[in-house]
Amino acid sequence: MQKETAGADAGATVIMKCPFCGHLEDRVVDSREAKIGDTIRRRRECTRCNRRFTTYERIDEIPYMVIKKDGRREKFDRQKVLTGLLKACERRPIPVSKLEEIVNEAEAYVAESTARERPTSAVGELVMNRLKRLDKVAYVRFASVYLDFKDVREFMDELKDLLKARGK
């Protein structure tokens, strides 16, 4: 378990202190961690008084990286992904919560990697596939920006399918 001194920053690892007896040792009782945005929720049990409590830990101490086409790495940026999605979904009947789910999924995908990094292309594809299920128009908009018209044929095929579906 992490027991670093808590700093002033929100990103610092905090001391997990039992809220009932103040004991500093506990064990995580949930095998599954619940990730909410950039926070991990854990159920813990105090090793002294055996009472259970929940902690919320920031997981941004070590950044997740994305590898760009030219090989450069940059920090995975939730806001950037969300901004792209919001732009694609302008005036579409999609609740922001749905877009946040996609962002969470994209982040989890990067976080799952043992190397803590994924190519941007793979992240982009994941986002595109989720958007495709959600809203075709938003999907085509996102794809046109994301694919950068480098794969025109694939894009045109998608567009044709979309127009066909509309004609029905």
Ligand SMILES: [Zn+2]
């Ligand atoms: Zn306790």
